[in-house]
Amino acid sequence: MKNEAFSESIEMYLKTVSELADSEDLVPISALAERLGVSTVSATEMVHRLKKQDLLEHLPYKGVSLTVHGGRRACRVIRRHRLWERFLVDYLGLPWEKVHDYACRLEHATDTAVTEALAIFLDNPRTCPHGNPIPSPDGEMPDISDIPLIQMQPGDRGIISRIHPESILLLDYLAGRDIRPDQPVEFEEIAPFNGPLMVKIGEQTHALGQEIAAHIFVNCEDEVRNDEIA
């Protein structure tokens, strides 16, 4: 039960599987490879290695999922990441859209003792600056019940809860238009032929591509949620 240290590479694989598993529970190796910026061959190689270490499972031609063990490791990395983001924004005053990258380096270089002292210093924040929940020290992810903007219906209103998964490109784009957690949203309409979503955020109406709308999560106003009607 020793605390073997994982390489930065392994931590990034675990973290990425965890992040991508939120949308669909089996993550295709190709999706992993793309997000990590490596070839599918390299990703496959690594998946095999991680499978051997009992950190994830792989259903060929379907995708990968984390074991309980792997999930805990991933959550620990994510915890460090999100705590650092809070610190960088709240105390160092660094820009909302930049801290994701800074934290992505720090997350691999942070001792547990530092992580927990930081959590106390920050007064145990519940979320990162982009709205994502911070896992517990022992690697448990709080569950949440928001929905992606793309699943809303015309007329629905709500409050942006989080941006997920995060990436510089996306955060940069959103920061440029003041789209961030706690802003009120109203879904106006969706353009035909899989066109963009017209969404009022704050005072402005934006035309958001479907890709982007899948990454913006919203707490809908308390009405019966109507996703299961299909």
Place this chain on the structure above:
Amino acid sequence: MKNEAFSESIEMYLKTVSELADSEDLVPISALAERLGVSTVSATEMVHRLKKQDLLEHLPYKGVSLTVHGGRRACRVIRRHRLWERFLVDYLGLPWEKVHDYACRLEHATDTAVTEALAIFLDNPRTCPHGNPIPSPDGEMPDISDIPLIQMQPGDRGIISRIHPESILLLDYLAGRDIRPDQPVEFEEIAPFNGPLMVKIGEQTHALGQEIAAHIFVNCEDEVRNDEIA
């Protein structure tokens, strides 16, 4: 003039050369290898690589020294290290003797933007918690005029200025006896046959080995310094 990112390994080599160069200005590759915990063959290999990149010079059978360019890179790493140490001690309340190791990981994962924001947050501290000066953002090391305890004469008094170079073993030892910067010292005597130094620090008298005494620096009371009499 691009800001090529160096590997953790390269950064540690540069930093270590810089630290060891304080005592003697040519650092033997063997000393480098020992401090980095690698074989002399590996260290030699790396020295050649760094020479090719114009980061250091090597006089065979004498030792290595940093180029101006290499010195600046080293100081940048050291700056990050010592700023993190300040943060870890002053804000996270982590133990004086432990933060050296924590910072040794963070120093390689810290963007310039983060470093400078941190410096501002900390109000541009002049020294690390172990008393060592923090280089400027552009890689200049402030010069100091303290002397190692081992160069003091019986009867001399002063104030401990810093512990250098740092290592966990040493810091642990000193922390256990409350030997740290700002404590008053009085050199009592040196035991014969290269024996330990008897030194009064605070209220207590300690018998310190010569190795250790070489790592404790002191600001002597303002009297004519008498090192050059030999």
Place this chain on the structure above:
DNA sequence: GAAGTTTATAAGGTTGTCCTAATAATATAG
């Protein structure tokens, strides 16, 4: 100046993480 110590180089490996190109297996959709 010969002996012994320190330092450097040479030779041959290992490991982790990445790559391209080519081929094989499976899934999915018309």
Place this chain on the structure above:
DNA sequence: CTATATTATTAGGACAACCTTATAAACTTC
């Protein structure tokens, strides 16, 4: 059910950092 697209595997390498063992060169000391 076959064609096309997706996914997996195989083969062959590259590269940075490490290693051990052995030999050669230079310094130091008596």
